[in-house]
Amino acid sequence: MKRILIVLATLLLGVAASGQEPLFPSSQLPNMRRFLPPPPDTASPAFQYDRAQYRWGLEQRRDSVRRTLATQDAEWSVDYMCRIMGGAMGVTLSKEATPAIYRMLSAGIFTADHVSETAKSYYMRVRPYMFFHEPTLAPWDEEELSRNGSYPSGHTILGWTTALLLSELAPEHADTILARGYMYGQSRVIAGFHWQSDVDAGRLAASAAVARLHADKHFRHLMKKARKEYKKLSRTR
Numbered sequence: 180m181k182r183i184l185i186v187l188a189t190l191l192l193g194v195a196a197s198g199q200e201p202l203f204p205s206s207q208l209p210n211m212r213r214f215l216p217p218p219p220d221t222a223s224p225a226f227q228y229d230r231a232q233y234r235w236g237l238e239q240r241r242d243s244v245r246r247t248l249a250t251q252d253a254e255w256s257v258d259y260m261c262r263i264m265g266g267a268m269g270v271t272l273s274k275e276a277t278p279a280i281y282r283m284l285s286a287g288i289f290t291a292d293h294v295s296e297t298a299k300s301y302y303m304r305v306r307p308y309m310f311f312h313e314p315t316l317a318p319w320d321e322e323e324l325s326r327n328g329s330y331p332s333g334h335t336i337l338g339w340t341t342a343l344l345l346s347e348l349a350p351e352h353a354d355t356i357l358a359r360g361y362m363y364g365q366s367r368v369i370a371g372f373h374w375q376s377d378v379d380a381g382r383l384a385a386s387a388a389v390a391r392l393h394a395d396k397h398f399r400h401l402m403k404k405a406r407k408e409y410k411k412l413s414r415t416r
Contacts, residue, residue, distance in 0.1 A: 202286050202397055205293035209387040211331065211380070212297050218304045218330040219376055232375035233307050236368040245369065246316065252366035253317035255334055257285050260341045263363070267355040268345065270412060277412065280348070283405035284341060286398060291340040291388035292333065295381070299328035308371040315371035324372060332373040335381025336388070338363030343389045348402075348409050 219225035240246045258273070261281065265272035274281045306329040308315045315321055327333075342360025346353035364381060367373040373381075392398045 201290035201293055202392070202395055203290065205296050208290075208294045208391055209384075210297055211294060211384055211387075212301060214387065215298070215331075215380055215383060218302055218374070218380075225376060229307075229374040229376050232368055233311070233371070236371065239369045240316065248362070249366040249369040250316045252334070252338075252363050253320060253370055253372075255337055257281070257288055260284065260288070260337065263359055264341055264345050264356060267359045268349055268352045277408055279401075279404040279408035283348075283398075283401040284344060286401055287344050287389070287392055288337060288340055290392060290398075291385060292336060294384045294388040295331050295333055295336055298330055298380075298384075299333075302328055302330050304329040304374075304377070306372055307374055313371065317370055317372070320372070329373055330377045331380035331384050332364060332367050332377040333381070334367050335364035335373070335378045336385045339382045339385035340389055343386065344402075348406055349413075 219229060239249070261272035261274075261277075261284070271277070272280055272284075306324065307313075308321065309325055338360045342357050342363075346356045349356065361382075364378045367378055368375055393402075
């Protein structure tokens, strides 16, 4: 019986490490409602800043390069993170080229993503494009995301989680990795899907989730293997 339980545990860990499931339940992640304030009230100065940043986002769309980038950044996937962050690092990151790094990122991303659950469902904040009744840069996402709370930004959690993990893996490229992760979050303001306070909260939530990840022995094992793979990759460049 003990042997069977060990085999089952190993199989379950393998599924989690592949990125299909989180490494541990969302109940073990920090609760955003306890460590962050609620989204700004519409009568508050903070919300006036959100409105100003929304107008800033509209101005950014006039730049065709930034507009295109914000549109592309609407994609939420581990593969997209690998593409853009690999570019920031000057390496190719993919499931095929760097399987250990890919497994670490997938496990980390799919676990950290759940840090937003309690806040999103509780506050159900209205998104900017719904508030202003204006189009976004990714109209194909509008209907689905209208049923999902705006606070915090899930895309920002994805981008900042990835940036933190990869800057730890490759500290020599931390500046460019973090800059791209920051830009990915700001793309959500430019695209019209999030208020600035959603994005700011997303970065804080991602930081808390990453800290919790490092307390998990299974994740530390994945990071150790990813670090070994990156060192080998660095030697061949």
